[in-house]
Amino acid sequence: WVSISPTSGEDRLVVYSITKNTGTSQRTATITLSGNGATEEIIITQTGQELEASTQNVLIDWEGTLRTIAINSNLSWNVTSQPSWLTVSPASGTNDATISLSVEDNELIEEPRTGTLVIKGADQTLNINVTQEPPPILTVSPTSYNFPYDGGSKVILVNSNLSYTISKNKSWISISKSGDTGSGSFTISCIKNPTTSIQSGTVTVTGGGISRTITVTQTGPSLSISPTSLSYATSGGTKTVAVTSNTNWTISDNQSWISTSITSGSDNNSFNITLTNNSTGAIRTGTVTVSGGGLSRTVSISQSGDYLSITPTSLSYGALSSSKTVSVSTNGSWYASSIPSWITVSPFSGTGSSTLTVTSTANTITSSRSESFVIYGSSGTSKTISVAQVGAYLNIDKTIIGFALAGGSNTFSISSNINWTISSNVSWITLSPVAGTGNNTITVNCSFLRSGSRTGTITINAGSITKTISVIQENIVF
Numbered sequence: 442w443v444s445i446s447p448t449s450g451e452d453r454l455v456v457y458s459i460t461k462n463t464g465t466s467q468r469t470a471t472i473t474l475s476g477n478g479a480t481e482e483i484i485i486t487q488t489g490q491e492l493e494a495s496t497q498n499v500l501i502d503w504e505g506t507l508r509t510i511a512i513n514s515n516l517s518w519n520v521t522s523q524p525s526w527l528t529v530s531p532a533s534g535t536n537d538a539t540i541s542l543s544v545e546d547n548e549l550i551e552e553p554r555t556g557t558l559v560i561k562g563a564d565q566t567l568n569i570n571v572t573q574e575p576p577p578i579l580t581v582s583p584t585s586y587n588f589p590y591d592g593g594s595k596v597i598l599v600n601s602n603l604s605y606t607i608s609k610n611k612s613w614i615s616i617s618k619s620g621d622t623g624s625g626s627f628t629i630s631c632i633k634n635p636t637t638s639i640q641s642g643t644v645t646v647t648g649g650g651i652s653r654t655i656t657v658t659q660t661g662p663s664l665s666i667s668p669t670s671l672s673y674a675t676s677g678g679t680k681t682v683a684v685t686s687n688t689n690w691t692i693s694d695n696q697s698w699i700s701t702s703i704t705s706g707s708d709n710n711s712f713n714i715t716l717t718n719n720s721t722g723a724i725r726t727g728t729v730t731v732s733g734g735g736l737s738r739t740v741s742i743s744q745s746g747d748y749l750s751i752t753p754t755s756l757s758y759g760a761l762s763s764s765k766t767v768s769v770s771t772n773g774s775w776y777a778s779s780i781p782s783w784i785t786v787s788p789f790s791g792t793g794s795s796t797l798t799v800t801s802t803a804n805t806i807t808s809s810r811s812e813s814f815v816i817y818g819s820s821g822t823s824k825t826i827s828v829a830q831v832g833a834y835l836n837i838d839k840t841i842i843g844f845a846l847a848g849g850s851n852t853f854s855i856s857s858n859i860n861w862t863i864s865s866n867v868s869w870i871t872l873s874p875v876a877g878t879g880n881n882t883i884t885v886n887c888s889f890l891r892s893g894s895r896t897g898t899i900t901i902n903a904g905s906i907t908k909t910i911s912v913i914q915e916n917i918v919f
Contacts, residue, residue: 443470443485457485463564465489491515492565499558499569503576505544510569512538516562524556527571544573577649578602585656586629590663590687590734594630597644597655601625605648614642614657629657637661637735662688662734669740675747675773676819677716682729682740684710690733699727699742714740720820722746747773747820755827756799760834760858760904761878764800767826773819781812784828799828803859805904807832833859835903837910842899844887844914851885853910859903867897870912890914 442460447453457472472483495511512518512534519533520540528543542558558569579601586595599605599621606620607627617628629644644655664686671680677698684690689707694700694714702713714729723746731738749771756765769775769791776790783802788795804810811829818824836856844851848869855861855877862876869888874881885899894915901908 442468442487443472445472457483459485459487461563462487462489465491465565488515490563490565492518492560492562492567494560494567494569497567497569499542499571501542501544501571501573503546503574505546505573508542510540510542512540512560512567514538514562516565518560518562518567520558521561522557522559524554524558524571526554526573527556527558529558542571546576575602577651579605579646579648579651579653581646581653581655584654585658588631588657588659590634590660592630592632592634592659594628596626596628598626599624599646601648603648603651605646607644607646609642609644611640611642611657613640613659614644616644629655631657631659634659634661660687662686662736664688664690664731664733664736664738666731666738666740669738671714671740671742673716673719673742673744674819675719675745677718677744679713679715681711681713682731684712684731686710686733688734690731692729692731694727694729696725696727696742698725698744699729701729714742716742716744718820719744719746720822722748722820722822745772747771747818747822749773749775749816749818749822749824751816751824751826753826754824756829758801758804758828758830760804760831761860762801762803764798767797767799768794769797769816770794771818775816775818778815778817780814781828783810783830784812784814786814799826801828801830803833803904804830805833805859807834807906831858833857833904833906835859835861835901835906835908837901837908839910841911841913842885844912846890846892846914846916848887848889848914851887852882853885855881855883855901857903861901861903864900864902865897865912866900867895867912869895869914870897870899872899885912887912887914892916 444458446456462468466489468487470485472485474481491514493513499508499510501508514536517535520529523529526544530541553572553575555572558571560567582598601624604622607616607618609616613631615630634640638661639658641658644657646653667683684706686708691705692701692703692712698717700715719725725744727742729740729742752768771794774792777786780786785800787798809830809832813825813827816824816826834857837853839853842851842853857879860878863872863883865872871886873884897912899910899912
């Protein structure tokens, strides 16, 4: 690496040349001059290339705090490569220098970011590893939780690159650990709420100057019913009550005539309330109570009394078929029973107040008749209606009618309370009218007879009653 020119001669200027030392070590050489038995040596020393840094690994915090590196060099140097997120100042120099490294905040990257800073000088290359820490991470999920009335547990997930502590502010809250490092989880638990109100507290996770809070609430017992009042008819029946709750509950009642389909339950459910028939004739009341979690809810029960009245209580009929009305006043159901064969009742059953039509058939016999029938209410109460009907009668004012040979007209009177019909057994007698109801006057017409005499009969029928009139026509004057 040393060259000499010239290599011999007399008094001359000797020039020696040295090639570049591409290594990092110092090297030496000796030039020997010999002549006339004398020798001289020239010692040549060449330093190596020097390019060094005070550190080859730089750690920068997430906020990008400025870092410096001392460059120890005997060369001209410059930065040839660097991460995009790194700024180097100065980026070149000669011999020794101090360079500054700066970066932006590492806010969006959850992992460390790394890169290599490359500095070159002559034949030397210096690689410096640069790492920037990620920002401190501490998140929790969920950030709130509502426990049911009877307590329970909930796992909380922690995402972190820190060490952290866990604390709580209420005695009824328990936590499975007091702290940890890095991502993980812990459990929040609470016991049954001993109060009837909502209670709340917090669990705090703290690390790296960051605090995260989990809001913890716990519902109190809830108990509601619908409906809160029920009305029943006299006949009783069954109705349903819905229960909305988050706890266990029991059912009680205060009357023997009230019964429930269940005596206890839990959470949301329903039950039936059944009442027996009210035969007291008065309104009666009671309660059904649902109790749970220190709470009570009441269903008010009301049942109407069974009343039954009728107007009128007796009916009188003529011999003819006719109808009369009866008013039934009640708050329950009713029906007619033991109805005489000659009486019809319409309607014969129903619910609530009504008007009945009571109809008799015609009484075609001479004897009167009287009976009764019964209206029964839903609770077994009853009312009796008496019915009476007069017997039939039929009277006529003549039993014989006479005509001369010339014929002509005559009359007779009918007195009756029923329908009647009239007929003649001979063609020479005509009658008007031949049927009717009640009292009337009948005209009898007789045709001409040339000589001799003749007889006929007029028959009057009314139900089971028959009357007759003899008709005579002859040559005499009547």
